[in-house]
Amino acid sequence: MSFEHRVRVRYGETDQMGVVHHPEYLLYMEEARTAYMAHLGCPYSELERSGVGLAVRRVELRYFAGARYEEELRVTTHLERLRAASVSFRYEIERAADGARLVTGSTELACIDLTRPERPPRPLPSGLSEIVRRELAG
Amino acid sequence: MSFEHRVRVRYGETDQMGVVHHPEYLLYMEEARTAYMAHLGCPYSELERSGVGLAVRRVELRYFAGARYEEELRVTTHLERLRAASVSFRYEIERAADGARLVTGSTELACIDLTRPERPPRPLPSGLSEIVRRELAG
Amino acid sequence: MSFEHRVRVRYGETDQMGVVHHPEYLLYMEEARTAYMAHLGCPYSELERSGVGLAVRRVELRYFAGARYEEELRVTTHLERLRAASVSFRYEIERAADGARLVTGSTELACIDLTRPERPPRPLPSGLSEIVRRELAG
Amino acid sequence: MSFEHRVRVRYGETDQMGVVHHPEYLLYMEEARTAYMAHLGCPYSELERSGVGLAVRRVELRYFAGARYEEELRVTTHLERLRAASVSFRYEIERAADGARLVTGSTELACIDLTRPERPPRPLPSGLSEIVRRELAG
Numbered sequence: 001m002s003f004e005h006r007v008r009v010r011y012g013e014t015d016q017m018g019v020v021h022h023p024e025y026l027l028y029m030e031e032a033r034t035a036y037m038a039h040l041g042c043p044y045s046e047l048e049r050s051g052v053g054l055a056v057r058r059v060e061l062r063y064f065a066g067a068r069y070e071e072e073l074r075v076t077t078h079l080e081r082l083r084a085a086s087v088s089f090r091y092e093i094e095r096a097a098d099g100a101r102l103v104t105g106s107t108e109l110a111c112i113d114l115t116r117p118e119r120p121p122r123p124l125p126s127g128l129s130e131i132v133r134r135e136l137a138g
Numbered sequence: 139m140s141f142e143h144r145v146r147v148r149y150g151e152t153d154q155m156g157v158v159h160h161p162e163y164l165l166y167m168e169e170a171r172t173a174y175m176a177h178l179g180c181p182y183s184e185l186e187r188s189g190v191g192l193a194v195r196r197v198e199l200r201y202f203a204g205a206r207y208e209e210e211l212r213v214t215t216h217l218e219r220l221r222a223a224s225v226s227f228r229y230e231i232e233r234a235a236d237g238a239r240l241v242t243g244s245t246e247l248a249c250i251d252l253t254r255p256e257r258p259p260r261p262l263p264s265g266l267s268e269i270v271r272r273e274l275a276g
Numbered sequence: 277m278s279f280e281h282r283v284r285v286r287y288g289e290t291d292q293m294g295v296v297h298h299p300e301y302l303l304y305m306e307e308a309r310t311a312y313m314a315h316l317g318c319p320y321s322e323l324e325r326s327g328v329g330l331a332v333r334r335v336e337l338r339y340f341a342g343a344r345y346e347e348e349l350r351v352t353t354h355l356e357r358l359r360a361a362s363v364s365f366r367y368e369i370e371r372a373a374d375g376a377r378l379v380t381g382s383t384e385l386a387c388i389d390l391t392r393p394e395r396p397p398r399p400l401p402s403g404l405s406e407i408v409r410r411e412l413a414g
Numbered sequence: 415m416s417f418e419h420r421v422r423v424r425y426g427e428t429d430q431m432g433v434v435h436h437p438e439y440l441l442y443m444e445e446a447r448t449a450y451m452a453h454l455g456c457p458y459s460e461l462e463r464s465g466v467g468l469a470v471r472r473v474e475l476r477y478f479a480g481a482r483y484e485e486e487l488r489v490t491t492h493l494e495r496l497r498a499a500s501v502s503f504r505y506e507i508e509r510a511a512d513g514a515r516l517v518t519g520s521t522e523l524a525c526i527d528l529t530r531p532e533r534p535p536r537p538l539p540s541g542l543s544e545i546v547r548r549e550l551a552g
Contacts, residue, residue: 010444015292023162026160026164031424034484057200058201063195063197066193069292149310149429150429152429153426154430159425181346182346207320208319208320298440336474
């Protein structure tokens with residue numbers, strides 16, 4: 001029901017305050033979430049190739065302390081909720097060296113049909129929702 | 139009490155879904171917020187030069203539709219709340235051509251002391267909080 | 277034969293050295309180049325909708341001084357060379373306030389067929405190469 | 415005299431053409447170069463803490479094929495040349511799965527003094543130039 005992923009802060013992800021620029025954490029969360037899906041046997045790249053997308057619909061973030069260049073971060077991703085046409089994740093980002101809490105957040109993703117130009121919502125593919133259900137029961 | 143800013147979507151801001159990648163809207167909001175501050179006579183670059191920073195502490199975003207490459211967007215920024223050591227903004231991002239609502243969001247920014255390495259919270263400079271108070275009374 | 281475009285440096289484009297992170301200038305050049313194309317009556321978004329892309333094949337950049345947050349930059353784009361299946365641009369980025377030279381560069385773009393999965397090279401559409409030829413003759 | 419580093423393509427690094435946006439490779443090269451420096455016992459973060467920076471002065475890039483989302487890339491970094499106040503690197507980026515050449519490039523970095531506001535050039539610290547010289551002698 002949760003997955004741990006590591007990232008190392010790139011120079012270009014910092015800003016002139018000397019810490020990671022606040023939107024970058026969403027990229028770490030996205031990388032962690034898709035690594036989690038790959039770990040569950042559902043790489044997101046394959047999902048898209050099958051014509052199904054997961055589009056971010058809601059984001060909530062709280063910032064406690066800033067990550068610095070070259071620090072290793074631990075991103076723990078939790079599956080939070082499964083609905084017919086959406087799935088939600090929660091994240092904690094900590095500095096790996098000392099476990100200091102840096103950022104927490106959550107994202108809700110809507111399942112969409114990539115084969116149609118207006119990209120309408122659609123139910124999650126049954127294979128994916130089965131895997132998510134099992135993991136949530138985990 | 140609100141400020142309108144325009145941005146045009148850059149190619150590199152899109153992702154392979156063909157729409158703007160979700161964290162990029164935080165950059166549009168940041169640009170709009172600092173353009174608002176400059177309009178109020180308080181450029182954020184000058185604030186930092188005086189040793190005072192505004193660090194993002196909370197973010198909430200809701201996504202309704204995706205912006206596309208070369209579209210012009212209208213970002214409306216509202217001052218939402220002033221506290222002793224923080225200030226909150228709310229945003230609406232619409233497609234300029236037809237007013238379609240794309241993304242809404244809010245950010246809370248904490249005032250911090252950039253002259254000390256641990257960057258502790260500090261009250262807003264009185265000049266800035268006076269301007270914000272007047273604008274909120276608007 | 278040249279086109280002037282303005283950009284204002286975003287906070288997130290700076291890095292911890294306090295200047296714009298070096299790859300960001302390629303985004304300014306891309307924005308300037310596509311603004312130039314739109315000015316010539318050839319918006320790049322329409323080109324892509326017609327199934328034709330321009331993919332960057334070569335880049336050369338020289339950095340003279342760093343741009344800072346909130347500075348306005350002037351990006352001058354020159355059409356440099358037209359071939360059957362490629363077009364080259366040259367750029368000068370200056371600080372608008374004092375004309376200081378910050379970055380110069382060039383990019384060569386190959387014309388590709390977006391309607392085929394392997395995206396093979398193809399000749400420039402005759403309308404576009406006609407416009408470029410006229411502009412080069414300028 | 416060379417160092418191999420792996421990166422995995424993030425979703426947000428793609429653009430609407432379905433491949434990695436061209437400036438992103440400079441971030442892969444930067445990550446690879448600083449991983450190389452850390453491997454040589456010279457983490458770039460420590461260099462900056464000692465008041466010395468390496469600022470990119472020249473970039474050359476050639477693009478052969480586009481990297482796709484979730485692909486693993488192999489970035490091989492070569493030390494190329496050492497001068498009194500600069501150091502140059504060369505890079506090859508290949509798709510790890512089949513070794514296909516995607517991008518090659520080079521960067522020249524000038525050594526600068528971060529303790530002075532105008533950041534003037536300065537010689538490389540002797541410890542660093544010694545390490546680079548030994549590595550070049552390979």
